[in-house]
Amino acid sequence: MQSIRNTLEKTLNLDQLKSFGLVIETGSFSAAADRLGLTQPAVSLQIRQLERKLAVRLVERVGRQVKATPAGAALLLHAQHIETAVENAIDALADHTSGVTGRVRLGTGATACLYFLPGLLRGLRERFPALGIVVSTGNTDDQVRKVEENSIDLALVTLPAAGRSLSVVPVLDDEFVAIGRGDLAPLKARVGPADLAALPLVLFEPAANTRKLVDRWFAAEGLQPQPVMELGSVEAMKEMVAAGLGYGIVPRMSMAGRGAHPGLKTSRLSPGMHRTLAIVIRRDKPVSKALRVVLDAILAAGKKGSSAFTPAFTPAVIPAVIPAVTPAKRPKT
Numbered sequence: 001m002q003s004i005r006n007t008l009e010k011t012l013n014l015d016q017l018k019s020f021g022l023v024i025e026t027g028s029f030s031a032a033a034d035r036l037g038l039t040q041p042a043v044s045l046q047i048r049q050l051e052r053k054l055a056v057r058l059v060e061r062v063g064r065q066v067k068a069t070p071a072g073a074a075l076l077l078h079a080q081h082i083e084t085a086v087e088n089a090i091d092a093l094a095d096h097t098s099g100v101t102g103r104v105r106l107g108t109g110a111t112a113c114l115y116f117l118p119g120l121l122r123g124l125r126e127r128f129p130a131l132g133i134v135v136s137t138g139n140t141d142d143q144v145r146k147v148e149e150n151s152i153d154l155a156l157v158t159l160p161a162a163g164r165s166l167s168v169v170p171v172l173d174d175e176f177v178a179i180g181r182g183d184l185a186p187l188k189a190r191v192g193p194a195d196l197a198a199l200p201l202v203l204f205e206p207a208a209n210t211r212k213l214v215d216r217w218f219a220a221e222g223l224q225p226q227p228v229m230e231l232g233s234v235e236a237m238k239e240m241v242a243a244g245l246g247y248g249i250v251p252r253m254s255m256a257g258r259g260a261h262p263g264l265k266t267s268r269l270s271p272g273m274h275r276t277l278a279i280v281i282r283r284d285k286p287v288s289k290a291l292r293v294v295l296d297a298i299l300a301a302g303k304k305g306s307s308a309f310t311p312a313f314t315p316a317v318i319p320a321v322i323p324a325v326t327p328a329k330r331p332k333t
Contacts, residue, residue, distance in 0.1 A: 014086060016050040017079045019043050020058060022149075024076060027065035035151065083150075084284060102290035103132040107143035107155040111210075111234045112277060115253045116156075116172070120301045124293065131290055140209045147280050153291055154281040156298060158209040161280050169279040171302035176214070176273040177255060179238065180247040182265040187247065190270040193221040200246035202237050203227040210275055214249050217273045238264060251275060277302070 022032035023043065033040045051058050058072035068076055108117065113135060121133060136143075136152065143155035148163055155161075161168055178196060180187045188195065197218060203225060204211035211230075218225050228246050231237050234254045241248045242263045253259065255266050279298060287295070 013046075013050065013053075014083060016046045017075075017082065019046040020050055020072070021076060021079050023047060023059060023066055024068045024072065025149075027067070029066065035149070080284075084286065099130060100128040100289050100293055101130040102288060103134060104154075104290050104294045105134045105136070105152040106294065107136050107138060107146055107152040107157070109139065109143075109157060109208075109210075110137050110232065111251055111254055112156055113137050114235065115256070115259050116277070116301065120297055124297055128290075128293060131293070133294065139207050141207070144280055147282060150282065150285075153285065154279055154295070156277055156279055158213075159276045159278050160209065161278065163280075165282055165284070167279075167281050167283050169281075169299070170276050171279055171298055172277040173274050174277060175252045176217075176249055176269055176275065177252050177266040178247060178249050178269060179241050179255065179261075179264045179266055181242060181244055181263060184244050186265055187267040190268045192270045193218045193223045196247060196249070197223040197225060200228040201225050202229045202231065202240045202246040202248045204234075204237070205230045205232045208232070210251065213273060213275055217269070217271075220271075249273075 019032060019036060019038075022035050023029055026032050026035065029043050029047075030040045033043045036043065047059060054071075054075075056071040057069050058075060059066050060069050061067070117135065121135070124131060124133065136146075138146075140155075140157040140159075140161050143152070143157050144161045144163060144166070146152040147155050148165060156171065159168070159170070178187055178191050203214060206212075215225065229237075229240055231240070234250050237248045237250060238254070238261050240246065242261060249269070252266070255261065255264070279295065281295075285291075
């Protein structure tokens with residue numbers, strides 16, 4: 001026991017611990033390697049090195065899957081706490097530095113990336129030049145999974161999004177509108193499901209939460225849309241509609257400001273349909289100075305942008321203190 005304690009204290013490698021946790025989570029060395037951006041032999045070597053350091057066997061094969069041994073299961077119980085403790089220690093040191101430094105990994109959808117984030121990110125870069133923000137795009141399910149895995153720090157996604165380990169904070173309500181070419185059988189000022197169901201529709205791909213909202217809007221009237229195109233990019237959808245290939249349903253955000261398209265006309269939906277963008281973050285996520293300024297900037301931009309994107313929307317009051325994403329107070333020294 002004492003030898004294991006000495007080994008952990010002197011040679012514990014957080015990368016090896018992370019690889020071990022992902023191997024057990026995915027049940028595969030190759031799947032863990034894909035998540036980490038490493039080769040399968042590199043992950044296998046990390047696990048062997050960790051086992052040699054601790055002088056215990058941590059993994060075993062059960063059928064086609066890799067499982068934790070009893071010793072591995074015991075280590076796994078503490079691995080997340082170890083990682084969190086290290087992050088807290090780093091954050092504690094950051095509190096004594098001047099300015100805001102570090103890197104924040106933000107996941108979001110393509111539409112928010114195009115129309116909501118650019119001005120926000122520009123403002124953060126001007127105020128905090130030493131702050132690095134890495135942005136990746138994908139659908140809600142993918143981004144939520146990455147938050148749960150701690151491979152990104154937070155996500156700005158379309159609801160619904162849920163998880164036991166997650167805090168979900170609404171940021172912005174964005175109305176949907178119908179779009180079509182103004183010179184080709186233009187739509188009425190307000191259109192309902194029955195007006196659009198028989199038209200050629202260009203819609204979001206089925207995996208997107210935005211598409212699920214659209215499908216439910218039609219289903220409430222007993223209708224099912226038959227799209228002629230299903231695309232993952234709102235810009236591609238707008239160009240297809242502008243080419244006269246159909247009509248679309250898109251977030252108003254994508255048609256406002258720089259997103260306005262001279263060849264397209266918008267129509268309000270009746271009944272109205274909205275989506276809610278929300279921040280998703282782990283409840284146990286240590287909130288560094290860098291992460292705090294990004295969170296605050298997103299919440300502030302959401303309050304400012306709600307009136308621009310949704311005329312009939314009254315923004316909900318977002319509490320000044322969000323317990324789930326507020327770091328624990330440290331004792332004064």
